[in-house]
Amino acid sequence: KAGVTQTPRYLIKTRGQQVTLSCSPISGHRSVSWYQQTPGQGLQFLFEYFSETQRNKGNFPGRFSGRQFSNSRSEMNVSTLELGDSALYLCASRRALDTGELFFGEGSRLTVL
């Protein structure tokens, strides 16, 4: 069974630009969550989508947005990039909403210059 796939793995952007990251969950998983990981703050929850609807949202500004498609694939977008957005962005899927067991992808490492 294929795992969670994230693309691209690495990217470099400049301040003010926008970026879109993609995530394909494990087959059959309808929930997709996004996390930001930095050395200072650790893993912080961005948002979760289930059946194309955002179900939960973390404490991030509106520049961070996401969506989910009918095939459960998800994208997240960050607009007007800031230096502090440099991080590893992790996508995770889970088989149901009543479990905390997340299956993570390898992440997309974003560097903002």
Add this chain to the structure above:
Amino acid sequence: QKEVEQDPGPLSVPEGAIVSLNCTYSNSAFQYFMWYRQYSRKGPELLMYTYSSGNKEDGRFTAQVDKSSKYISLFIRDSQPSDSATYLCARTGGSYIPTFGRGTSLIVHP
């Protein structure tokens, strides 16, 4: 104060040592507790998952939860160099969305 506090380490131990990793949490709402392991340049993977106070064992790994003191521990027996990774503790609330600690970096040297 973060909901889940964890010493970032690094913790360096010799091969074969017993490792103790610890977390404290502040929210007493309904919850599960988990330990995830993250190797360098990889995403976290679930190691242990428990709800109740007490111990849960899986091979060389034992997760311990003390709800009265809001303390979570992970013990690794006979540690191996392949155990070198960052260990993240986490708790969930009613939404089952995990809240993670910052992670403890473990180095097991031969």
